[in-house]
Amino acid sequence: MTEIRTRTLTNGAVMVHEHVPAARSVAVRMMVPVGTAGDPPDRDGESAMLAEYVFRGAGDLDSRQLSDALDRAGVDRSVRPGPLRTTFGATMLADRFDAGMPLVILMMREPTMPVDALEAVRSLCLQSIDSLQDDPQHLVMVRLGERAQPAPFNRHGYGEADAIRAMDLESLRAAWWRRCVPSGAVVAVAGGVEPEAAFDRMEQWLEGWEGTIDEPAETAPAERGVHAFEQDTAQVHIGLAWDAMPESNPDSMRERLAIAILSGGTSGRLFSEVRQKRSLCYSVGASYSAGRDRGLVTLYAGTTPDRAQETLDVSMAEIRRLSEGFTEEEFRRAVIGLKSRLVMQGESTPARASALASDQHRIGRPRSLDERLAEIEAVTADDLRRYVADRRPGPFTLATIGPRPLELPGE
16 A cells, blocks of 8 residues: 655745555656746757756765765666656655655755866767757657647757857856756655655755746647648658547546547557558557646657558548447457556556656646546446547648648648
């Protein structure tokens, strides 16, 4: 059995703790309000550079000393920028919590950002941008996201090359101290550390951390429409998106189940109808991403130029056919698939810490594994039939990479 507790720390950050007595590990996710949407308009890429820079030394430890200390403590760590938050991830043995976690917090609170590391950080960020050209499947989804979501929440996280080339050390340091504050921060801990010990340690380690910052606001609506990035290639990469509800919407679980029927692995309609029956593409699938303020369903298909338009046509037909209903077997498969993935993730302390932090950020409270399972079980087949009958996907955004543009059916 596990227990979830939530506490607002003295500095205003919210801490969520799930004690898993049987776990020998502990995972932590710290979300701080340094997100890509908050990068100044002429500094798109600031968050990406900062996320790389915090590894380059902290406190009185240089980059090598910090890395060695984290390795000695057995800390598996990561720093990833998102639209609204940058997330520090750390996983370690529970009995190494007191040794490892202060080092991760030191990275967050006292990064040195040495001058001799600036060009290396800049180079890595520019290489990440350049690498997109070698991964057209990922690139088409990046271009899709830029056009399917409103600014500045449509930023892909890599940044703009010209902005990254122009950034100087002083402005990066100033940006971190201005933006990395406890207002809106979330700390999630899951694993074999007692709750009171975790709360007390975190209060101690975060003492003196203070500050507030406004969240970014929408500055322009989503561009949407059809966007063809023409390349003389032997493959066509198709990205399609349409709006969905945020996680807090009561229909978010119905949407998740509907997309599972549409694209639940090899049993989903897209795979069976587009790939298996017609052999139109080598890859096809859709996923639902539910954020705090908005949601999005995205579809990817990879095919050849002569089959690209038909791949898109049949995919769109399957999206629209979902409103006509589904079989009991399709519904059972969707429910079992969602529950299986949820339970398997629940056995991982990193996955639980991520889920706790994400829930606190998106809906303002954490959910237990049992609560999430109950949400799935609460949706009946008749409930879902009524939902999909009324649901009209759209408006659609289409992005393609290939030798010829495609037409969006029915648009």
